[in-house]
Amino acid sequence: MTAPAPTERVLATLNADGSRRWIRPKLSKGKLWQRRRSVAFGLMVLFLAIPHFRLNGKPLMLLDLPRREFTLFGTTFLPTDTLLLMLLGISLLIGIFLLTALYGRVWCGWACPQTVYMEFLFRPIERWLEGGWGGSRQMDKQRQHFHPRRLAKYAIYAVLAAILGNTFLAYFVGTDALQHWMLSSPYEEPVPFVAMAVVTLMVFLDFTWFREQTCLVACPYGRWQAVLLDKQSLIVAYDPARGEPRRAPKKGLPIAGASAGDCVDCNACVNTCPTGIDIRDGLQMECIHCTQCADACDTVMRKVGKPEGLVRYTSKEALEGHIRHFIRPRTVLYPLAFALFFGGFIYALETKSKADVTILGAIGQPFSREPDGSVVNQVRVKIANRSNGVRRYTVELLDADDAKLIAPELPLTLTNGKNAATSLFIIMPESAFHNGTHRMTLRVTDDAGFSQLIPWRLRGPDEHERESREHK
Ligand code: SF4
Ligand code: SF4
Numbered sequence: 001m002t003a004p005a006p007t008e009r010v011l012a013t014l015n016a017d018g019s020r021r022w023i024r025p026k027l028s029k030g031k032l033w034q035r036r037r038s039v040a041f042g043l044m045v046l047f048l049a050i051p052h053f054r055l056n057g058k059p060l061m062l063l064d065l066p067r068r069e070f071t072l073f074g075t076t077f078l079p080t081d082t083l084l085l086m087l088l089g090i091s092l093l094i095g096i097f098l099l100t101a102l103y104g105r106v107w108c109g110w111a112c113p114q115t116v117y118m119e120f121l122f123r124p125i126e127r128w129l130e131g132g133w134g135g136s137r138q139m140d141k142q143r144q145h146f147h148p149r150r151l152a153k154y155a156i157y158a159v160l161a162a163i164l165g166n167t168f169l170a171y172f173v174g175t176d177a178l179q180h181w182m183l184s185s186p187y188e189e190p191v192p193f194v195a196m197a198v199v200t201l202m203v204f205l206d207f208t209w210f211r212e213q214t215c216l217v218a219c220p221y222g223r224w225q226a227v228l229l230d231k232q233s234l235i236v237a238y239d240p241a242r243g244e245p246r247r248a249p250k251k252g253l254p255i256a257g258a259s260a261g262d263c264v265d266c267n268a269c270v271n272t273c274p275t276g277i278d279i280r281d282g283l284q285m286e287c288i289h290c291t292q293c294a295d296a297c298d299t300v301m302r303k304v305g306k307p308e309g310l311v312r313y314t315s316k317e318a319l320e321g322h323i324r325h326f327i328r329p330r331t332v333l334y335p336l337a338f339a340l341f342f343g344g345f346i347y348a349l350e351t352k353s354k355a356d357v358t359i360l361g362a363i364g365q366p367f368s369r370e371p372d373g374s375v376v377n378q379v380r381v382k383i384a385n386r387s388n389g390v391r392r393y394t395v396e397l398l399d400a401d402d403a404k405l406i407a408p409e410l411p412l413t414l415t416n417g418k419n420a421a422t423s424l425f426i427i428m429p430e431s432a433f434h435n436g437t438h439r440m441t442l443r444v445t446d447d448a449g450f451s452q453l454i455p456w457r458l459r460g461p462d463e464h465e466r467e468s469r470e471h472k
Contacts, residue, residue: 012276012286013212022140023212023276025123026133028268030295039110040120047113048163051170051178056388056416063172069417074388075349076417080356087345091338098334100228102326104235108221109289114206114214117164119274119290122157122207129153133271154208161204162196169199212275215288222285229283231316232324236289238269238280238297238311239319262306269293269311279311354450355393356384356419359442366459370427375460377426383412383444384419391416391446395424398441398453403428411447426458433460 006016015021027033053060055074062071068079077085099107108115129149130136139147170178177192186193206214215222229235243263263280270278272293275286279293297311318324362378370376383393392411397403406425414420432438438458445451 011216012273012278013216021276023274024133024136024140025274025276025292026268026271026296027123027127028272028292028296028299030291030298032291033295036110036291037120040116043111043113043116044121048167051167051175057390058417059174061171062174064174065172071417076386078356078384078386081352084345084348084352087341087348091342091345094334094338094341097228098331098338100225101230101233101330101334104229104233105221105225105287105289106234108215109236109291112215112288114219115274115288115290118207118211121160123274125156125160126153129156157208158200158204161207162200165200165203166196168203169196212286216275216286222288225283225285230328230330231320232326232328233315234313235283235315236279236287236291236294236311237283237314237316237319238263238293239309239314240280241319241321243280243310262301262304262310264300264304266300268296268300272296283316352386353452354385354387354448355391355444355446355452356386357444357452357454358382359454359456360421361459367461374427374429375433375458377428377458377460379424379426379442379456380421381424381442381444382419382421383414385414385416387446387448387450388416389448390414391448391450393444393446396443396445397426398443400426400428400432400438400440402432403440428458428460430461430466433458433462433466436460436462436465 010016010018013021013023050060051062058071058074058076060071060073062069064070070077070085096107126136127133129152130139130147131149135149139145139150144150166178166182173181173192181189181192181196184192210218240261242261244261245259246263246265247260248265269280270276270293272295273279274290274292275288277284277286279287291313294309294311294313298308301308301310315324358381360380360382362380366377368376368378381395385391385393390413392413394411395405395407397405404427406427407422409422410424412420412422426440428438436459438460440456440458442454442456443451444454
């Protein structure tokens, strides 16, 4: 039984019976495509290189989720850096809002890894092996899913997926760990092996099967465009005032009559669209602003002797014949908010302590005694190096002239981002304690000028205990 025909327009990626319509866009090599290709190759190199770059001895970017430590441009943010991360996160969000308000979905069309890899790596391989636009469509039509050329494409995709998937993993585990995983047998490192296999499979399925659905279904950014764009934002759009009414070209006849618009209804803009939509239907959530329709239409316009730009970068306001205003409430408020939050982030980053110091008392017995009766307090000092270099930490006692400090592990040398704990033994005469305590100050310093004073209360015998000890 055949499915009833839909009464309304169906999604561009669906057939009338509800099955998936595979999008095989025809490449349009225009000037925008050439620029996008240069940007895309640069971004691909950058994506592959970033995990290998180091700054201040740290990876340029490492998102260590299990330890909740994020290293960005040589600075490590610890789980305790909530304020810093919040300020950075809000700044990024406002930055995205501003970019979208000004330039629309420029990120989607020019810089998103999904678009970059799909359109400038995976799709060219497909066109090359399957015989271009016509070849792929023919294979789809004849259901040649296991055609040798298509199988060869999948084999190359699998290799690329492994490279990209492992590079992606390097952002989360670092290149050293990744190299170790790759050189270990799956029996030695089963969990990393599964992680690498799963990420590779996800990348493979994304670029082989899911494709444009990532932009249409999985990514929330397209849905935000309704609120993030305004009538002045830059969009890729068809100019209906110039294009309508459409007129199909007829052999031997003028392209269009006096009343005809410039659109010759050739469908070149539709055939080239990677999400399968028709730009002439207006701004749509599916449009990733890849500019392929603009390149396709410019080629057609040149052929029919009309000016380029029937499909172009413009704004809704400009399409309605008004001047596009750069300055408007959101392009003033977003930069102000960005300056506020990002300025706050930079200030908090610059003024944050260069080390986190935590002092802990001994577990169990509060103090012990030396054979001569002096009182020994054990103190644990935990130091996290938050600076950008290697530091040597030491601890001194203040307000305690008659105290003796034994610290076998000091000075403590820590590389940036690392932390360690060490034990101190503070020995004081029994007479220094009043009501069982002695207040003093610990000073933790490093070899680069860091200094932190920490008040501390030593525990010792109280007067009652001392008297009973003297009467024994
Ligand atoms: S409508 Fe044009 S700009 Fe939008 S996704 Fe399709 S080809 Fe790209
Ligand atoms: S490519 Fe240009 S002329 Fe052809 S259908 Fe699209 S808008 Fe019309």
